[in-house]
Amino acid sequence: MIIRNVTVIDGQEAAPIADAEVVVTDGRFSAIRPAADARAATGGAPVIDGRGGYLVPGLWESHTHLGGHAYSKPENERVKYVSQLLTDFLSAEVTSVVDLGGPLEIELAARDYRDKATDAAAGLFFAGPVFTGVEGWPVLDDPARAPIAYQTDNADVAYRQALALADQVDFIKCIYDGEPGAPDKLPLDALKAIVAAGHEKGKKVLVHVHERIDLEEAVAFGADGIEHAFQPQDPGSTAEARDVAALLAETNTSYCPTLVTWEQIAHNGAAGYLQQLVDDGFATHDDIPHITSRPIYGRQFPRHSAQDSHIRFDYAMRTLALMHDAGVKITAGSDVAILMPSPPIALLRELQLLAKAGLPLPAVLAAGTRHSAEKIGQQATTPGTITVGSTADALLLDADPYVDIAHLVDRSHHIGTLRVGRPSWDEGHPRA
Ligand SMILES: [Zn+2]
CATH class of the missing domain: 3.20.20.140 (Metal-dependent hydrolases)
Incomplete structure (x- = not known):
């Protein structure tokens, strides 16, 4: 599965990646790269539109x-x-x-x-x-x-x-x-x-x-x-x-x-x-x-x-x-x-x-x-980050959580989640 058109905030110290492409394979993040390096979906992998939102760790x-x-x-x-x-x-x-x-x-x-x-x-x-x-x-x-x-x-x-x-x-x-x-x-x-x-x-x-x-x-x-x-x-x-x-x-x-x-x-x-x-x-x-x-x-x-x-x-x-x-x-x-x-x-x-x-x-x-x-010692597989190899748990927001705490905690800003790579997106949510 590929998610395009998102800004990735990886939950570590790295600067956000604007207009990123995130690849999920078998419930884990397998690639995170700028759209300039995007690759064509292969093998019928579904492509999901991140609606211009901010993808943060679950x-x-x-x-x-x-x-x-x-x-x-x-x-x-x-x-x-x-x-x-x-x-x-x-x-x-x-x-x-x-x-x-x-x-x-x-x-x-x-x-x-x-x-x-x-x-x-x-x-x-x-x-x-x-x-x-x-x-x-x-x-x-x-x-x-x-x-x-x-x-x-x-x-x-x-x-x-x-x-x-x-x-x-x-x-x-x-x-x-x-x-x-x-x-x-x-x-x-x-x-x-x-x-x-x-x-x-x-x-x-x-x-x-x-x-x-x-x-x-x-x-x-x-x-x-x-x-x-x-x-x-x-x-x-x-x-x-x-x-x-x-x-x-x-x-x-x-x-x-x-x-x-x-x-x-x-x-x-x-x-x-x-x-x-x-x-x-x-x-x-x-x-x-x-x-x-x-x-x-x-x-x-x-x-x-x-x-x-x-x-x-x-x-x-x-x-x-x-x-x-x-x-x-x-x-x-x-x-x-x-x-x-x-x-x-x-x-x-x-x-x-x-x-x-x-x-x-x-x-x-x-x-x-x-x-x-x-x-609780889960940093190996479920580290609470968006990094290659980690469990694909994430939250998609319609605004930058580093600008206003409301963007993270007010549920009207939540577009949806990924849980072990399974997306649950609100299709009716306004685009970011
Ligand atoms: Zn207690």
């Missing part, structure tokens, strides 16, 4: 919980619901989904279902159960949540569990927050053992943190990625962010702030917030009654107060640009944003927030593509 939702979104469904409907969600993600032009923790059998079954289904869906990468302390986050005292975690109080046991799990999953996830030494916090020696087991199996280990000390200890024990903006001790100073930035950059540890989750816990029930989502194009007036009728609406979120989340969100928004400038590899993931009309849209809000925080637009695109692929 978007990655790099922190969600599909099982969490399915939690309110009856048990026997969850696999079907999660499988359908992967189709919904692709319909919202998100081509890869990274599940940061949930029941293993749901994730394995969803992958199995999607492998056999004939309709297209986003790609799925998952952690399976997370490692946490005894009755630690996110299990707490709810026995129904037990399948989502290994509750750990012993480093040797954790090491063996992590070795066995690593064979079935794409990467490993640990929860490392709480008071040091408290039983609900993963013991430090267990964290160390889990990281060692993951690395022995060639898998990345991502660590959910709360405070800066959690982050520093996780990095010291070899975490590959930090999940969630940390809660600052002194929100009035950027000193903590500068120290953390230096550490993350020096150790090449990725950082996924999950801004939209903190924004929504902070503003849950607040007058005007849903209207702001409408104004920003992420919800319609018709969505509002559906959102306000959810049981969580206006209620205190477990473990994270609205006030703390406000501080966490504001601080992250104020310091992300300096972290980027320091060389931190920022990734885009929304976690479970409780006030979104639907899960797939949350990533687009996250990308918009990264831009509002002052990240340059090429860095926003890298966060939602290449950096997210690298975070």
